[in-house]
Amino acid sequence: MLAFIARRLLETIPVLAGISVVVFLFLHLIPGDPAMTLLGERANPQNLQRVREQLGLDQPLYVQYGRYVLSLLHGDLGRSIRTNRPVLEEARGRFPATIELSAAALLIAIVVGAGGGVLSASWRGSWVDHLARVVSLVGISIPIFWLGLVLIFLFAVWLQWLPPDGRLDAGLRYTPLTGFVFLDALLLRRADLATNGLRHLALPALTLSTVPMAIIARMTRSAMLEVLRADYVRTARAKGLSTWRVTLHHALKNAALPVVTIVGLEVGFLLSGAVLTETIFSWPGIGRWIFESILNRDYPVVQGMTLVVALIFVAVNFLVDVAYAALDPRIRLR
């Protein structure tokens, strides 16, 4: 197991190095630079040159890259060109928002998706199955943008049950301890933080969960169907075990493998930031931030966050492999 972990960690290094070079080159080779986006319509050669000098963009590429790698090795991701805040500090401020949103969306997606998939498979061909499959198709097809706006209109404007956007009411006095609203609510013993946070989280989490939910549902259903046909399931039933015990304990555990892969991929995608959902709901996460930074050509942010996101995917992949080993003893022996 230790060797496995060590090997995986070592493999990460060339991956990250390669990514950093590619991202750096792409960013610097596309037209437009931070000086241009800072100056906008008023850009002219004089002020462009002056701003570029001040930002260190007039140096040759290899010098800029060299400086960047040097600071990377010191754990310094540089400063945002636009705001001059350290990239790490900005990321630390925004990550909790993305994590909370992703966790909530994933929870909904797994519970409803996997639950729906199991029911679908267990009562294959019934109205439950048909309904679940239609909902799943709709979930994958619906444009998130549109769904988000419709939900806001329905619940915030028309019914006035929920707030339309943001993570907390701006008038709420809150000095973050950990940055995680629900954790802070616990630590600071503030129920109002938790309820307010939940009300704001509901719609974006629901919106963001639709696609993963649909995918997980379909995957669970097909995996369950395959497993339910297997001999050992027939044997278990023949032995007299209740349907639910058979379904949940024996079948689901085996069907879980492909579902875990999917969930792992979804976690990666969710954590790298849900740009559309974050934009519609003004959710202060990393997705929207990275997207805007690309448009603003904010090199340090894009370079740094691409590495961070890559790291996330690597870590999640690793955890998925570990989960495999936990779920399926046959894998452990390898």
Place this chain on the structure above:
Amino acid sequence: MSKGAPKLRRRATLGLGPAALLAMHAAARLPLAYARGEGGTFVFGRGGDSVKLDPAVVTDGESFRVTDQIFETLVQFNGSTTDIKPGLARSWDISPDGLVYTFTLREGVRFHDGTPFDADAVKWNFDRWGNPDNPYRLPADTFEYYEDVAGFTDTIAGVEVVDPLTVRITLSAPQAPFLLNLALPAFAFASPTAMMADLENAYKNPVGTGPFRFVEWVPGDHITLDKNTSYWGEPANLDRVIVRVIPDNTARFLAVRSGSIDMMEGVNPEDLAAARRDRTLSVIFRPSLNIGYINMNLQMKPFDDVRVRQAIAAAINRPAIVESLYAGIGTVASQLIPPSLLGWNPEVKGPQYDPAKAKQLLTDAGYGSGFTTDFWYMPVSRPYFPNPQAIAEAIAADLAKVGIKTNLKTEDWATYLTDRNQLKFPMWMLGWTGDNGDPDNFLFTFFGQFKPGIDNSWDNPQVRALLQQAQRTADSGERDAIYRQVNAIIDQEMPRIPIAHTTPPLIARSYVKGYVANPTSTEYYSSIWLDK
């Protein structure tokens, strides 16, 4: 949305006990609104976050929107005009040669940290802005407004303290819009004590003299300001201001409709009509200080021929486009500067819609059978072109009718700006929003220089000389005459085709009173009160 009985009926049909639902609804509604204090909390929604709260080193409107409440300038724009009125300076003298400005400052003004605002503070700030060797400049600081927009680097020779309440600024050459430039948000004064104590974090700990003081900034989310109870002037009505980021225009509009914000800027043209119909909302128009135009590369055929340019101008049905695609916020432009500016020429009528004349001009120029060209439009909505794609399509349709076939193209905004500076496009849409209400800010920017790296392809030495002359004259009568002449020449030569000026709309809840919109976008919340 109407409240009361109809809603109850709708929900009752869901099958749940109406009483239970009523209770649920009432409970759900209670904490929805933001905590509103006695004098009221005003929540403004905008599309992007401020970059930094240090007005001297930024150029974006979202930073200025907030710093305008915290910091103050020597002089200010008066109400919804670009006339100048006293700010932190209560009076001033200008020497006859226009080179020496002596300002008398208000007494008893203090920064939010309690330190005094005086001539030393003024000089300290000016030195920080203008002196490259000043120790209180961070490496990444750029003083764009000082150096470029106002041109102070080339103009201000010295700033001296005459006495604690008198400052003398000496110019190396007269600058007619000098007072207008001093009213720009970038020249607001920060507390030297606060900056010297912590320069690194000054951009997020602003300390000014204004009617609001800074409370907190949650990046990407909101900025909170509280009323400055020790303000030197008339204190603000509001107790608190919250400026929130809501990136999507439609989501922001839904937020103002739901009442979770009190006011917003940046509405989609389609939503503007709904806003006008909604009795809970009011629409406030910012007086125009912009122009949307079509630019051409005069070094490429066939745009080098003035007849072709005039033909394109005559082929476009500008009144119809403004009528249908500007949601009521546009006026057809007769020239490249808005009517409120000095030098606007009433004799210049601008291009008239005349497709027959267009065809004739094209034939005269040798393009009787028309020609084909790429026509570029921007991918983002700009104040001067609210709906660029639709407008581009309408223009293309008009041009097709006289035989000019256009290939519509667009690309990412940063790339667009880079490419137009390198004159990569044969024909493209762009515009300009004025900074200080002076015609030089428009016309010199467009045509004052002819060299590589800027999007001016019109080599007209006469116009350049006129523009330079107008910069150096302090006499407004003389400047008016010069700019009128320049606008007449532009109308004959048509290097850029003016399309429209717009009055950017702001949407507010109808209980928001006292908002004064200014053409330069420098707008103060101290006059706002909430009628509820």
